[in-house]
Amino acid sequence: MNRRDFLSGLTLLSGTVPLFAAQAGKPLKVGIVYQSSIGDAGWNYQHNLSIRALEKQYGSDVVVTRVENVPDTADSERVFRQLAMQGHQLVIGTTFGYMNSMLKVAKEFPKATFLNASGYKTAPNMSCYTANMYDGTYLAGGIAASVTKSKVLGFVAPVPLPEIFRNLNAFTLGARKVDPAIQVKVVWINAWHDPGKERLAALTLINGGADVILQDANSTAPVAVAQERGVYSFGWTSDMAAFGPKTCLGSVVADWSDYYLRQAAQVLGGTWKSSAEAGSLREKFVDIRGLNEKLIPAAALARFQADRELTIQGKLDAFAGPFKDGKGVQRVAAGASLPSQDRDRMDWTVEGVVGTPGG
Structure with missing residues (x-):
């Protein structure tokens, strides 16, 4: 309606x-x-x-x-x-x-x-x-690092909010864990859903050398244009493999089914209470689906599967140190993880990201 x-x-x-x-x-x-x-x-x-x-x-x-x-x-x-x-x-x-x-x-x-x-x-x-999609983008970064030839990845970003910085930074950290030489170029489109802007952003990134594209916007345009130009991509929020079947590596997918089922059960049972709930891979809110295993090297696929399981077990954190921000300042030391309150207000990029919201 x-x-x-x-x-x-x-x-x-x-x-x-x-x-x-x-x-x-x-x-x-x-x-x-x-x-x-x-x-x-x-x-x-x-x-x-x-x-x-x-x-x-x-x-x-x-x-x-x-x-x-x-x-x-x-x-x-x-x-x-x-x-x-x-x-x-x-x-x-x-x-x-x-x-x-x-x-x-x-x-x-x-x-x-x-x-x-x-x-x-x-x-x-x-x-x-x-x-919290960043568990998914971290795992996607590891896969992207295994297939890139240019060592340049692309990220289509909607608006400069903490959740977008988290997703971008986790993607970069996941990729640079595999290959520290990788750069992630980002284009900000200042819109959540604008197929025209998303397509133009993807083309800009590809023309700038990116051979793997991850989007954080809502249309299928980046996946489609990636296939047109013969570069790899990841879908976003839902499985978008059908829109780039030859080059889409997989999709970082959100899934609210379990949450909605629990909320409905609580309302029906008279036990509902107000809450602020955030979940990722471990809580069944996020996953990577539709992996095109034919495009991913066997070693990279094995690493992904192992890291996914460690994440579910709570033994792998996308924001575990050590890592620096884009200005070269160490944000997290070895053996530590970025505190949740710092993730919630994130407005900076990690080392390896190229492209600011105003740039």
Whole structure:
């Protein structure tokens, strides 16, 4: 359902039921709001796969209303309020930009439960949750280092927020652990989803010598252009192998299925409590999927599998020292790891990264 139709009350997306029928059957009513269309790959698509897991698990005991193309403006506040007024017990906003609007509406509807993806603010009836993608980008860096010939990797970055710096830096650290001579060039596009900008950024990186591209933006454009130019790529958030089957090495994937299932169970059971939850590979929030093993050397594949298992066991940390920042200052000493509070406010790059948000 798009924002305009939802706000005017004209239609419901296929797979939902009218308000009064939902009340009569007493199912858990879930409303989920997307900043753009669900599409067939990327951030929104993967959130939708996770919600489908909830529908599969609970069947007719859950009714989902999907609202697409809602910008993080006053429109989102109106949509959240409308969902709460319609009796949705669980309301999900899938982007950081919804945080303040959701918080305002949550205070107005204390009996509803609200979940905000990638935010950091909470309330008695509002939680936030984050998929820390950096475990995945660290592992991707190790694979990229094993296939690059130019020793230059490319990174398409959306906006300069701590989570993006974490992903970029982990990718670089993972690559330079394998080959300290590697550089990671980055182009900042100042948008979360803009296929035109993403394509141009990937082309700029490839023209600058990068022969492996990792993106942190939401379209499939970088994967497609990488195949057009004959260089390797990684998909982002969802499995994007179909958009570059000859050169896509794999995809760093987010998976909120387990989180949504737990939240729904708690709401249904009356045990839900507000929380700020962040998870990565160990917590089943993140993984690398769709590996094209034909493109990856056997030794690199074995190293990836070993490092993945160590990460799940909590024995491997992407931000374990020693490493320096881009100015040559040692940020973490050998035997230590970057504290979580420093990860949460990261606004700097590690040694080996080329390209600043303003440059």
